[in-house]
Amino acid sequence: MPLSRHSYSFPTRMEYGPGAIADLPKIIKEAGYSKGLLVTDRGIESIGLADKLRKYFSEAGIEISSYSDVVSNPTEQNVIDGTKIYKDNSCEFVVSLGGGSPIDVGKTIKVTAVHDEPLEMLDDTKGGDKYITKKMPPFYAIPTTAGTGSEVGRSSVITVKDTNKKTIIFAPQMMPDIAVLDPEITLSLPAKLTAATGVDAFVHNLEAYIMDVFHPFADGLAKEGIYRSFKFLPIAVEDGNNVEARGEMLMASAMGATAFQKGLGINHSIAHALSVFYNTHHGLANAAVLIEVMKYNITDEKVNAKMAALGDLLGCKNDALAVISKIEEWLKKVGMPTDLKEIGIKKEDINGIEEYAMGDPCRPLNPKPVLKGDVKQIINNLI
């Protein structure tokens, strides 16, 4: 494996630290820009965070137009509406403030600001990245949650109008120019959301780590991300005002999304299916299936060895099952489900859930080959 050809990319600039958000407008001004589009959602507007950012921009002498109507599973209409405001106001850059949705929409507006192709044509699974060729405006991302890691990612997920499908838009140039990791702006996140998004970050790191791909850089980050989220998520859930734990979770989240350029696996495929069938929160869905998916994955020899090695990081025996039970204990501690009872799976949906998961782009990357009937078995073990 180490003798084969690989291509790695780790270039996101990150501005980390309490209060880092206040410095971004100055950095943008120094780069020579004076008009930008802020992309956010109603929730962020309602807690006054967008106003705070607009004030910093105004103090730096930068004119800001806003698009604040991003919805939680962002749509093509969000991108169209934001792009119109961008063009009408002759903006020169895009800045997103929020969770994964505003960041994904902002990242896509970066593309549509200069590309006229409809999003369906840009669908990455159909080779759409070949149309993303023009020089795009700078994009800055300020995450208000610690989980998706979209602020360091090169893709976005948007529901396209004509197909009603979640569509991946991908291009290396979509990577944000700067990700601002400011723990203070994540303090207001409620405990349940902190837990659900934090588990998503943990699973990104874990699924990336067990992936059978030669990528020692990503492996190093993934292990650090596993360690940090395992240690600091319970603290952030217990005490939302703990700036240190919030900062560590932002780091674990960015590490996870950087590491998962190796790929994600069947845990995410099933979580995606549950979100489609029951509108389940992405992080919660990942938590609910994690234990059973890992028990399934460790029947593969290589995964078993990798999981066992995590004992050192998590403080237990170097044994795959001991590691899994430690993770189960951790999930319970942060108040996350470890089965599907809470979600309430309908028997008649199970075939459809399996079909969706099998068609999900993460499924073929799972380190243990997933056969027909496997997902059904995993789900049956959890209900």
Ligand SMILES: [Fe+2]
């Ligand atoms: Fe995820």
